Amino acid sequence: MQQRISEQCAEQYGRFLAGLSLAGCAVLLLTMLVICADVFLRNVRIVPGLLGVPWANEVTEYALYLITMLTAPWLLRQGQHIRIDVLLRAIPRRLAWYCEWAVDLIALACCVTIAFYGVKAVLSSHAIDGMVVKVLSIPEWWLLAPLPVAFMLLAIEILFRMQRLHAAVRGPRTDAVSAA
Amino acid sequence: MTWQTAAWLLLGGSTALMFLGLPVAFAFLAINLIGAAIFLGGDAGMMQLARNSVQSVTSFALTPIPLFILMGEVLFHTGLAVKVIDGVERLIRDVPGRLAVIAVVAGTVFSAISGSTIATTAMLGSLMLPVMLARGYHPTIATGPIMAIGAVDMLIPPSALTVLLGSLSGISISKLLVGGIVPGLILSAIFIAYIVMRVRYEPALAPKTDFDEYHGWRRFQPFFQYVLPLVSIFVVVVGAMIVGWATPTECAALGAFATIVLAFLYRSLSIKNLIQSLRGTAGISGMILFIIVGATTFSQILSFSGASNGLAQLLTGMGLPPLAVIAGMMLLLIFLGVFVEQVSMMMITLPIFMPVVQQMGVDLVWFGVMFLICMQLGLLMPPHGLLLMTMKGVAPPQVTMLHIFRAVMPFLLISIVVLVLVFFAPGVATWLPNLIG
Numbered sequence: 001m002q003q004r005i006s007e008q009c010a011e012q013y014g015r016f017l018a019g020l021s022l023a024g025c026a027v028l029l030l031t032m033l034v035i036c037a038d039v040f041l042r043n044v045r046i047v048p049g050l051l052g053v054p055w056a057n058e059v060t061e062y063a064l065y066l067i068t069m070l071t072a073p074w075l076l077r078q079g080q081h082i083r084i085d086v087l088l089r090a091i092p093r094r095l096a097w098y099c100e101w102a103v104d105l106i107a108l109a110c111c112v113t114i115a116f117y118g119v120k121a122v123l124s125s126h127a128i129d130g131m132v133v134k135v136l137s138i139p140e141w142w143l144l145a146p147l148p149v150a151f152m153l154l155a156i157e158i159l160f161r162m163q164r165l166h167a168a169v170r171g172p173r174t175d176a177v178s179a180a
Numbered sequence: 181m182t183w184q185t186a187a188w189l190l191l192g193g194s195t196a197l198m199f200l201g202l203p204v205a206f207a208f209l210a211i212n213l214i215g216a217a218i219f220l221g222g223d224a225g226m227m228q229l230a231r232n233s234v235q236s237v238t239s240f241a242l243t244p245i246p247l248f249i250l251m252g253e254v255l256f257h258t259g260l261a262v263k264v265i266d267g268v269e270r271l272i273r274d275v276p277g278r279l280a281v282i283a284v285v286a287g288t289v290f291s292a293i294s295g296s297t298i299a300t301t302a303m304l305g306s307l308m309l310p311v312m313l314a315r316g317y318h319p320t321i322a323t324g325p326i327m328a329i330g331a332v333d334m335l336i337p338p339s340a341l342t343v344l345l346g347s348l349s350g351i352s353i354s355k356l357l358v359g360g361i362v363p364g365l366i367l368s369a370i371f372i373a374y375i376v377m378r379v380r381y382e383p384a385l386a387p388k389t390d391f392d393e394y395h396g397w398r399r400f401q402p403f404f405q406y407v408l409p410l411v412s413i414f415v416v417v418v419g420a421m422i423v424g425w426a427t428p429t430e431c432a433a434l435g436a437f438a439t440i441v442l443a444f445l446y447r448s449l450s451i452k453n454l455i456q457s458l459r460g461t462a463g464i465s466g467m468i469l470f471i472i473v474g475a476t477t478f479s480q481i482l483s484f485s486g487a488s489n490g491l492a493q494l495l496t497g498m499g500l501p502p503l504a505v506i507a508g509m510m511l512l513l514i515f516l517g518v519f520v521e522q523v524s525m526m527m528i529t530l531p532i533f534m535p536v537v538q539q540m541g542v543d544l545v546w547f548g549v550m551f552l553i554c555m556q557l558g559l560l561m562p563p564h565g566l567l568l569m570t571m572k573g574v575a576p577p578q579v580t581m582l583h584i585f586r587a588v589m590p591f592l593l594i595s596i597v598v599l600v601l602v603f604f605a606p607g608v609a610t611w612l613p614n615l616i617g
Contacts, residue, residue, distance in 0.1 A: 022455075025461075029458060032436050035243075061238040064243055067469065068473060071463070075466050082203060082467060103202045110213060117229065120230075
């Protein structure tokens, strides 16, 4: 019973992460359209007095950061964060399984620590009304806030990974081992 | 703490964690936390680390990465890539190893419209490999050219990894993208020459088969209908960059937009395959960008601890001539390529290599293009090369990993020959970028 509930939780959480990745896709598509609109309006003066989209570059930068934070937890669920498994494949399977535990614990500690200091950075920026002033002026904490959220989501996913590791055959995982 | 201890802690620690199986991004993050605690001043350093992580990916220079990948993904998922192959196939008459030659030519054309090496190899592998095997081609002559040309994709713009290299090293992204064109085309030409000679010497590798020969307009129709309009995207993307009308980011956005519009006009675009393309893009670029989150701060801490400077001074103080130092760097990159994938290779080596290269005053574009060729070698290097795995993923079960390893060897050697050529004749890499000034 308890196992079924936790499996359902993991499945629902996976759907939530997939939803976030779809939001990342939407941000990507919008970014492309904003840059194209900027180039078009800069070169073809169809709207009098409008010379491009002045905030396009800035918003594009923020979009890239958002895409990264929105997709990172989903990529962990998909096993798409690349790693080097040459050693894990060479050592006995049971030892590799223990290494996987060590790896998960280190990753969990990292995520929780970064989320903690991320929250501290958000609060301190909010307290001093820190602003990022470029073409747009936005409170700095808006920019910082997605970071601790993403790392918190990553930490939760690592807990589900540990659960899957516990239930799996004693051996290394089959995560991605290379990049584009 | 001495710079030597810092170097051991940061470089040794991150390498050890990576080999333990920790995802590359997390390995950098873990060492960053230790580095921030020691070198950036405890609590304040940790908060600075969070800020740096945000700043690392809010960078306009990195924007072409997802957009170039999107171009390749759209072509792959909408099936337009098949039309490119058809267009090229009708143009090529009877030559030894005809289908393998077609794979190289179609792959070169596809490289010019795709910024993703995986998309190129997966597309050619899933479409051309079954045909070649069915016509009696030996798995080594069927798989080798496809993997090799997939790697050439990285040299011929648009290329996501080239943008990343330019952004991280400070080398002009436009010049680096243009600098890859000539070595990429030379590689393609040598691959074709090798296939033709090999099959002429050993005809059993690729039996001569009948093919539909088209005449007149029917022969050129798919070329004019599909290949030419798609290649015109390459002309627009690279042309606009060369003449300075648009930045690499803007060119990438226009290229991705033009690809989607063309797919729509050819009635190949659907909501389903657009989402598939966007998901594929978000997956690859999200993974690369998340490594950058960790690795950018890693380079900063490495520099702050004095390790980067110490290592650079150690290398330049050895009294070796610049060419010997560069050759040593290339050998190290080739060696790393056996174990480590491309993004990590850049992240580990660039913070140490770039200060040395700049101090020696060598041409940065020349160095960058050689760096790209070394990464291209890494894509093909057994046992972990990405394209070997991609090929195994799309190949039928009768193609074994041993076939794939054997198939890629001649193409690896050819790539090393081209690396040596660029090393001794820098003009191969710098002539075209110098034209754009």
